[in-house]
Amino acid sequence: MIFLPIILLVIILNLVINKVKSEPTTSTLTEAPTPFVSISESSPRWATDSAFLSVESELKTIKEELNKPQTDDFPLMPPRFNFDLGFDQ
Amino acid sequence: MKKIWPIIFVSIFGLSLNFLGRKHVVLGVSSQEFQQAYQEYISASSIYQSDYEKFILSRSKYLTFMSISSESEAIDSTKKMIISRIDFLVKYVTALRIKLALETKIIDYQENLLYLQLDNELTSLLNSKELVNSAQDLKGLNDVESNSGRKYQTISKLAYKSLGLINYRQNLKVVTDLRKQVDILNNKLEQYANLGTYDLTNSKNRFEQTDKQFRDLEIKIEEDKKKFFGLVDSQNDPEKAYLDYKNMISTQKSEIINLFSVFEEIIFLIKKT
Numbered sequence: 527m528i529f530l531p532i533i534l535l536v537i538i539l540n541l542v543i544n545k546v547k548s549e550p551t552t553s554t555l556t557e558a559p560t561p562f563v564s565i566s567e568s569s570p571r572w573a574t575d576s577a578f579l580s581v582e583s584e585l586k587t588i589k590e591e592l593n594k595p596q597t598d599d600f601p602l603m604p605p606r607f608n609f610d611l612g613f614d615q
Numbered sequence: 616m617k618k619i620w621p622i623i624f625v626s627i628f629g630l631s632l633n634f635l636g637r638k639h640v641v642l643g644v645s646s647q648e649f650q651q652a653y654q655e656y657i658s659a660s661s662i663y664q665s666d667y668e669k670f671i672l673s674r675s676k677y678l679t680f681m682s683i684s685s686e687s688e689a690i691d692s693t694k695k696m697i698i699s700r701i702d703f704l705v706k707y708v709t710a711l712r713i714k715l716a717l718e719t720k721i722i723d724y725q726e727n728l729l730y731l732q733l734d735n736e737l738t739s740l741l742n743s744k745e746l747v748n749s750a751q752d753l754k755g756l757n758d759v760e761s762n763s764g765r766k767y768q769t770i771s772k773l774a775y776k777s778l779g780l781i782n783y784r785q786n787l788k789v790v791t792d793l794r795k796q797v798d799i800l801n802n803k804l805e806q807y808a809n810l811g812t813y814d815l816t817n818s819k820n821r822f823e824q825t826d827k828q829f830r831d832l833e834i835k836i837e838e839d840k841k842k843f844f845g846l847v848d849s850q851n852d853p854e855k856a857y858l859d860y861k862n863m864i865s866t867q868k869s870e871i872i873n874l875f876s877v878f879e880e881i882i883f884l885i886k887k888t
Contacts, residue, residue, distance in 0.1 A: 571807065572885050581799050585878050588789060592872050600653045602711050604774040604854075605660070607700065609764030611693060612674060613753045 649713040656706040663696070663703040670696035686753070693756050697747045697763070701740050708737050708770065711777055718781040725844075726784075729777055736770050768851075775853040776844060782864045783840045789871055790836065793878075794829045797822070800881045807885065818884055825877045832870055839863040 572578045670692045677689035712733045719726045743763070750756045801822050808815040839860065846856035 570886065571810075572803075575803070577799060578803050578885060581796050581803075582882060584792075585796055585875070585882075588792060589872070589875055592789065592868060600649070600710075600714070602653075602707070602714060602774070602778065604771040605703070605707065607764075607767060609760050609767065611753070611757055611760050613677070613689070613757065 644713050644716045646717060649710065649717055652706070652710040652713050656703070656710045659699075659703040659706040663699040666692070666696045666699040690750075690753060690756065693753070694747055694750070697756070697759065698744055700763075701744055701747070704767075704770065705737060705740050707774075708733055708740065711774055712737070715777045715781060719784040726780055729773060729780065732773050733777065736766075736773060739766070740770075772847050772853045775857040776847055779840065779843050779847070779857055779860050782861065783836065783843075786864060786867050786871070787833070787836050790829060790833055793871070793874065794826075796878070797825055797829065797881075800878070800885065803885055804881070818881070821877075821880065825874070825881075828874060828877070832867070832874070835870075836867055839867065 673685070673689045673692040677685040679685075712730060715721070715726070715730060715733070721727050721730050743759075743766070746759050746762075747756070750759050804815060804818055804822075843856060843860040843863070846859070847853045850856055
């Protein structure tokens with residue numbers, strides 16, 4: 527079952543590759559302009575540091591989780607039973 | 616040779632998709648499966664309650680009239696109640712096994728052992744139905760019942776241990792995650808220092824101190840768990856041991872929350888660079 531989607535993807539990809547190969551090449555293609563990303567010189571290093579920003583948001587999530595009141599939606603405390611049938615009364 | 620790369624790429628992509636589709640699956644167990652098992656446990660509980668009430672009525676009738684017909688009725692309703700209780704317990708242990716697998720991922724020896732013990736109890740519970748059905752009279756049922764009482768003590772100890780392990784694993788995971796964040800932040804500060812924007816001398820000690828605090832907390836979490844397991848094994852009241860352990864877990868949580876001031880400090884240092 528695991529390999530079915532993989533085999534399908536392999537087939538589709540090979541078809542796409544073959545199609546691309548059969549098409550005319552570079553002469554008709556134009557290079558897309560590189561998007562210009564403006565970074566303000568005054569913005570601090572950390573403000574554009576994705577690793578740092580992700581740590582900050584991860585910490586925020588953990589703190590929120592820890593401060594949440596503890597409620598178990600599916601409590602599983604062992605039930606109580608009386609194993610004395612009480613026929614000897 | 617060139618043709619092999621797309622195949623490798625697609626294979627990896629396909630496998631990744633396959634794993635993404637199986638989010639939250641542990642040991643072939645999913646959170647949906649747990650929810651279904653939990654609903655079955657709740658339904659089994661209602662059936663048991665209803666059969667228990669019928670048993671109480673027939674017992675009272677038998678104790679009043681002491682007739683052959685009331686005895687036969689009492690035997691039938693007692694058998695039915697005990698069988699319902701076994702079904703209820705089977706559903707309980709099943710839900711608990713799934714929860715243990717989901718929350719702990721059964722990654723260490725103790726968790727694995729507990730999982731196998733719960734498995735054994737499940738089999739033993741299912742087999743005990745035969746004993747109930749073969750009991751001929753009220754005395755036979757009394758014998759079955761005292762055996763069930765002893766068996767249930769084992770099950771409840773395993774159940775409290777499982778619940779304790781779930782709590783233990785949750786706190787340990789938070790501490791492990793936080794230690795990772797400390798490492799990342801430490802690397803960030805070093806990276807910024809190498810770029811010449813920050814002097815590391817002041818923060819080095821702070822990081823070492825923080826690392827020690829986290830290590831101490833991990834040791835405390837391990838020791839509390841050992842203490843709890845010892846109490847469950849040695850005492851006759853596993854519920855009390857579990858409730859005491861829950862208090863230890865809350866204390867651990869407060870200590871984790873207290874460590875957050877360290878992160879605020881480090882983040883402040885980084886933002887200052």
